[in-house]
Every structure is written in C-alpha cells, then in structure tokens.
Amino acid sequence: MKILVPIKRVVDAYVKVRVKSDNSGIELTNTKMSINPFCEIAVEEAIRLKEQGKADEVIVVSIGTSASREQIRTALALGADRGILVETELEARPLSVAKILKVLVEKEGIDLVILGKQSIDSDNNQVGQMLAALTGFPQGTFACKVEVDNGSIVVTREIDGGEQTVSLKLPAVVTTDLRLNEPRYASLPNIMKAKKKPIDIVSPEEIGVVVESKIKTLRVEAPPQRTAGIIVASVDELIAKLKSEARVI
Amino acid sequence: MKVLIVAEHDNSSLKACTLNTVAAGLKLHDQVDVLVAGSDCQQVVDQAAVIQGVDKVIVADNPANAHQLPEAIAPLVAHIGKDYSHILAPASTTGKNLMPRVAALLDVGQVSDIIDIKSSDTFVRPIYAGNAIATVLSEEAIKVITVRMTAFDEAAEGGNAEVVSSDFVVNQELSTFVGEDLSVSERPELTAATVVISGGRGMQNGENFVLLEKIADKLGAAIGASRAAVDAGFVPNDMQVGQTGKIVAPELYIAVGISGAIQHLAGMKESRVIVAINKDPDAPIFQVADYGLVADLFQALPELESKL
Ligand SMILES: Cc1cc2nc3c(=O)[nH]c(=O)nc-3n(C[C@H](O)[C@H](O)[C@H](O)COP(=O)(O)OP(=O)(O)OC[C@H]3O[C@@H](n4cnc5c(N)ncnc54)[C@H](O)[C@@H]3O)c2cc1C
Numbered sequence: 001m002k003i004l005v006p007i008k009r010v011v012d013a014y015v016k017v018r019v020k021s022d023n024s025g026i027e028l029t030n031t032k033m034s035i036n037p038f039c040e041i042a043v044e045e046a047i048r049l050k051e052q053g054k055a056d057e058v059i060v061v062s063i064g065t066s067a068s069r070e071q072i073r074t075a076l077a078l079g080a081d082r083g084i085l086v087e088t089e090l091e092a093r094p095l096s097v098a099k100i101l102k103v104l105v106e107k108e109g110i111d112l113v114i115l116g117k118q119s120i121d122s123d124n125n126q127v128g129q130m131l132a133a134l135t136g137f138p139q140g141t142f143a144c145k146v147e148v149d150n151g152s153i154v155v156t157r158e159i160d161g162g163e164q165t166v167s168l169k170l171p172a173v174v175t176t177d178l179r180l181n182e183p184r185y186a187s188l189p190n191i192m193k194a195k196k197k198p199i200d201i202v203s204p205e206e207i208g209v210v211v212e213s214k215i216k217t218l219r220v221e222a223p224p225q226r227t228a229g230i231i232v233a234s235v236d237e238l239i240a241k242l243k244s245e246a247r248v249i
Numbered sequence: 250m251k252v253l254i255v256a257e258h259d260n261s262s263l264k265a266c267t268l269n270t271v272a273a274g275l276k277l278h279d280q281v282d283v284l285v286a287g288s289d290c291q292q293v294v295d296q297a298a299v300i301q302g303v304d305k306v307i308v309a310d311n312p313a314n315a316h317q318l319p320e321a322i323a324p325l326v327a328h329i330g331k332d333y334s335h336i337l338a339p340a341s342t343t344g345k346n347l348m349p350r351v352a353a354l355l356d357v358g359q360v361s362d363i364i365d366i367k368s369s370d371t372f373v374r375p376i377y378a379g380n381a382i383a384t385v386l387s388e389e390a391i392k393v394i395t396v397r398m399t400a401f402d403e404a405a406e407g408g409n410a411e412v413v414s415s416d417f418v419v420n421q422e423l424s425t426f427v428g429e430d431l432s433v434s435e436r437p438e439l440t441a442a443t444v445v446i447s448g449g450r451g452m453q454n455g456e457n458f459v460l461l462e463k464i465a466d467k468l469g470a471a472i473g474a475s476r477a478a479v480d481a482g483f484v485p486n487d488m489q490v491g492q493t494g495k496i497v498a499p500e501l502y503i504a505v506g507i508s509g510a511i512q513h514l515a516g517m518k519e520s521r522v523i524v525a526i527n528k529d530p531d532a533p534i535f536q537v538a539d540y541g542l543v544a545d546l547f548q549a550l551p552e553l554e555s556k557l
Contacts, residue, residue, distance in 0.1 A: 019381050026377060053457040088300060093358075095357070098353060120377070125345050125349070125361055129319070129345075129346065129353070133351075133352075133353035136423075137423070138320050139320070144486065153411070160341070160343070160440075160487060161487060162429065163430045164426075166318065166424050166426055167427050168423065169423050176468070176484075214388040215386070215388070216355070217385050219384040220384075223375070223382050224516075226536075226537040227536065228535060228536045229538055229539035229541065231535070231541045231542070232540050232541065234542075235549055236551050248444070248514055249557070
C-alpha cells in the first residue's frame with residue numbers, strides 16, 4: 001500500500017499573528033513557520049501504518065514556495081520515504097490543491113491519502129473532502145482512530161455529538177483530528193538520514209493544473225479586541241457583579 | 250438569486266443550527282429552499298416546512314440516505330444545488346464533512362465558516378483561529394458556503410412551505426456506516442446554551458468535573474472543556490471548545506482552570522460576558538475576562554455553588 005501525505009507550511013501554532021498595516025494579509029516576515037499540526041499527525045499516522053507493515057511507502061507532498069522544502073525535510077526526518085514539492089509562488093486555494101493532489105494520486109497509484117483536517121492559517125477544512133470528490137474516493141474526515149485491513153479502512157470520526165465509525169473501501173482519503181496520535185520527535189540520526197532522501201520538485205504546469213481561484217481575499221483585519229475587565233476580590237463580589245452589573249444570572 | 254439550505258437532522262428532528270443557516274440565507278434573499286436528505290425523515294420535513302422564509306422543502310427520503318454519508322449525499326446536493334446561486338449548510342462537523350465534497354463536484358471553491366454577509370458575493374470569515382478576520386469575494390457561479398451558527402440568529406417559525414420530493418438517489422458501496430457513540434446529556438447543547446462553564450487542565454481529573462456540574466445545574470449551563478482536559482481523558486472530545494472544537498458564544502462563559510491559549514479563545518471569545526477562575530494572576534485568560542477571580546478552583550467552586 002502506498003500512502004500520500006500532503007503537508008502545509010504555516011505560521012507556527014504558538015505565534016501570535018499580526019495583521020499587515022495595509023490590511024492585505026498577515027505579517028509573515030521573520031515569523032516562525034512550521035508544519036501544520038494536523039499535517040504532522042497525518043505524517044505520524046502514515047509512518048505508524050508503515051511500521052505495522054501495512055504500508056510500503058510514505059510519500060509527502062507540499063504545494064508552496066521553495067521554503068516548504070523545510071517542512072518536507074521535517075516529515076522525511078520523521079520517517080516518510082520521499083518528498084515532492086509542487087513549487088509555486090501563488091497562494092493555492094483548496095480546490096487547486098485538491099486538483100494537483102488528484103493528479104499525483106493517479107500518477108503514483110496511491111491507495112490511501114492521509115491529510116490534516118484543516119490548516120491553522122486559513123482554517124478552511126476543505127482539501128481532503130475536495131480530493132475525495134475529484135478522485136471518487138470515500139472520505140473519513142476528522143479521524144481519531146484508523147484501522148486498515150484487507151482493502152478497507154475503518155475510521156472513527158470526531159463529530160459534534162460524539163464519535164461515528166465508518167468503513168471505507170480503499171483507495172480512500174482520511175483527514176486527521178488532533179487526538180489521532182501524538183507525533184514523535186525526529187531523532188538526530190533520522191534528521192541526518194533525511195538529508196539523503198529524495199525530494200522531487202515539479203511545477204503546477206508540469207502537473208497540468210493552473211493555480212487560480214475565483215475566491216479572493218479583499219481585506220484582512222484584526223478582530224475586535226476584548227479588553228480585560230476587572231479582578232474581583234471574592235466569590236461574593238463575583239456573584240454581585242454578575243447579578244447587578246452584567247445581569248447574566 | 251436562489252438559495253438552497255442543506256438541513257441538518259437525525260431523521261427525526263431538525264437541528265437548531267439549520268435555523269441559523271436559514272437566517273443567514275435570508276440575508277441573501279427573502280426566500281430560501283431547504284433540502285432534507287435522509288430516510289424516514291417526514292418529521293424533519295414538517296419542522297422545516299414551518300420555518301419562516303422557507304419557500305420550498307425538497308425531500309430526498311431514501312434508505313440510501315439513512316446515515317447521510319457524504320458519498321451518497323454530496324452528489325445529491327450537487328445535483329439539486331446546480332440550479333441555485335448559493336448553497337449553505339451549518340459549519341458543524343456534518344456540514345464541514347459534506348460541503349467541500351459538494352463544491353468540488355460542482356467545480357467551485359467554498360467559503361467556510363462565514364460570520365457575516367456583506368453582499369451576495371462578499372462574506373466575512375475568521376482565519377488564524379480568529380486572530381484575523383478576512384473579507385472574501387467569491388466570483389464562483391455557485392457559492393458553496395458553511396455558516397458559523399453563533400454568528401446568526403435563529404430563523405423564526407410561522408412559515409408554510411411547499412413540499413416536493415426528489416427521487417435522485419446514489420446507491421453506493423464506497424463507504425458504510427459502522428456505528429455511533431453519541432453522548433447523552435440532560436444539559437443544554439454546548440453550542441446553544443446561554444451559559445457555559447468549562448474546565449481545563451486545572452481540574453486535575455474527570456471526577457472533579459462534578460464541581461462544575463453542580464454549578465451548571467444551578468445555572469442551567471452546558472459544560473465545556475479545554476483541549477488539555479480532553480486530551481488528558483477527563484472528559485469526552487465533544488466537550489472541547491476552541492479552534493478545533495466547538496465555537497460557543499453564550500451570554501455567560503465561565504472558564505475554570507483554563508490558561509487561555511489562543512486556540513481556546515478562538516472558541517469562546519465572542520461570549521457576551523466572560524468569567525475566569527484561575528490561581529495564576531498572569532494567566533492570559535484574564536486578558537479577555539470581564540470578571541476575573543484569582544483563586545484556587547477547589548475552594549472557589551464549592552463556595553460559588555453554595556452561594557448561587
Ligand atoms: C492546532 C492546535 C489546535 C488546538 N485546538 C484547541 C482547541 O480547540 N481548544 C483548546 O482548548 N485548546 C486547543 N489547543 C491547545 C491549546 O494550545 C492549549 O494547549 C490548551 O487550550 C490548554 O488547556 P488548559 O488551559 O486547560 O491547560 P493549561 O494551559 O495547562 O492551563 C491550566 C490552567 O489551570 C490553572 N490551574 C491549575 N490548577 C488550578 C487550581 N487549583 N485552581 C485554579 N486554577 C488552576 C493554571 O494556572 C493554568 O492557567 C490547540 C493546540 C493546537 C496546536
């Protein structure tokens with residue numbers, strides 16, 4: 001079984017982002033960038049399937065600028081076998097990303113795609129589902145447990161009311177939720193080994209997909225800020241304030 | 250302009266988030282249609298037909314739609330939705346699962362999790378866990394949208410829609426439903442409650458959530474949790490509030506033993522009044538709290554409960 005893990009380079013989850021003064025987007029210069037946390041979980045899950053002898057090869061792919069090579073290297077150091085960078089300066093939106101991935105899925109003969117349920121920058125939560133639609137694969141989104149056996153995959157999904165379990169015929173698309181696993185840290189020897197693992201670089205044109213979108217960001221603003229209120233001295237004061245000032249109880 | 254709303258339901262009752270989504274749809278146009286896809290779902294159809302502003306309820310009642318798996322429902326929504334200018338669903342886990350599959354089948358992009366509608370093609374949505382707000386323009390012929398329910402009021406009752414049925418059906422074997430493990434609770438639903446009290450890592454274990462339950466009983470509140478509390482196994486995942494959990498905006502949100510990480514704030518900072526109880530005076534949660542109490546929760550909670 002061949003697994004494809006698409007990953008994205010994003011602003012690190014613990015960075016407090018700032019909106020650019022011209023409201024065109026988020027300030028990215030000198031900002032710490034990381035592999036999207038959900039993508040890291042996807043990489044980990046794929047590697048575990050390989051370690052269990054259920055997968056033969058784990059390929060990571062990132063669509064972005066040449067800087068995304070750093071995140072591909074991280075995934076290779078965690079244990080992925082090889083990388084593909086689809087290099088573009090353009091911001092690829094989910095539908096374009098899904099179209100690129102579809103071509104790679106078909107070209108590489110992929111049986112399972114595992115990817116993050118959302119990227120923590122654009123918070124779209126779309127690519128996995130779109131890829132599933134374009135390839136005609138079934139989808140198991142927001143997975144907190146997966147079990148592969150004999151041509152199918154059983155996925156337990158986190159849903160609003162609790163959990164749902166579905167069985168999908170392979171090939172399939174799975175998107176990860178936070179509790180699927182806890183990603184490992186790359187060991188030093190593995191980081192060294194990763195430097196020798198191949199990364200293919202291709203352009204969207206070579207793949208035959210035009211990176212474009214009919215959805216455009218017009219403006220980005222900072223959210224209305226909440227200001228800190230007051231510190232109350234006691235439970236009695238808290239109750240009094242909630243009753244007479246805020247009138248919520 | 251024609252607006253289609255995809256109803257969320259469990260074949261017997263219509264979920265409240267559908268009402269918020271209808272309200273969003275009514276900001277686009279003075280009438281909307283509602284699609285109910287399910288099996289044995291006549292009760293849902295009846296509930297949808299009386300929502301004010303609903304012109305038509307389209308029913309796809311078929312055993313193939315029983316579990317509303319996206320492999321069956323997405324082609325149906327795309328088939329019916331191709332005649333509409335806008336297709337809206339709640340940004341719940343059901344809507345998030347379904348709608349991008351619909352969008353890709355229609356070869357259009359999706360606008361996720363909108364919190365405001367500026368015009369028929371311009372929408373407002375949070376990005377970066379709510380640390381930035383983007384205004385986006387969609388020039389797609391069909392605008393596929395998910396709606397953040399806390400940002401829109403519920404549509405009222407009092408309509409009398411025409412009911413039509415669709416016999417379009419996808420019998421598929423790609424996916425099968427295996428089972429469901431749903432939490433049962435007497436308390437109000439987290440996303441709909443007017444008061445929410447949440448516990449974090451500071452609660453130390455699941456048993457201590459009893460302290461929150463007692464207060465919740467008195468306030469008629471729902472109980473939430475931080476990711477740390479869920480990850481530590483104190484409480485189930487459907488209680489998580491935050492960027493990747495539920496988004497809540499109650500009248501009163503009480504955060505107990507929660508530090509206030511940005512990912513948690515993303516799920517609750519639109520609450521009207523925020524109370525934080527934390528023993529660390531420097532905890533970031535105090536920066537967004539209207540009322541902060543610096544105290545050990547194991548003393549503060551029993552006292553609060555006894556005095557309410
Ligand atoms: C991609 C990503 C997504 C995430 N999504 C979410 C999400 O949706 N929701 C979410 O909540 N988090 C999310 N997180 C995690 C988030 O970053 C924090 O780790 C988490 O919110 C911390 O939970 P906490 O406040 O309970 O724990 P901590 O940060 O450990 O805080 C515990 C607090 O309890 C206080 N405390 C301890 N004992 C007591 C006591 N006896 N009395 C009073 N106070 C006490 C401490 O002072 C401290 O402030 C996400 C993280 C990532 C990377």
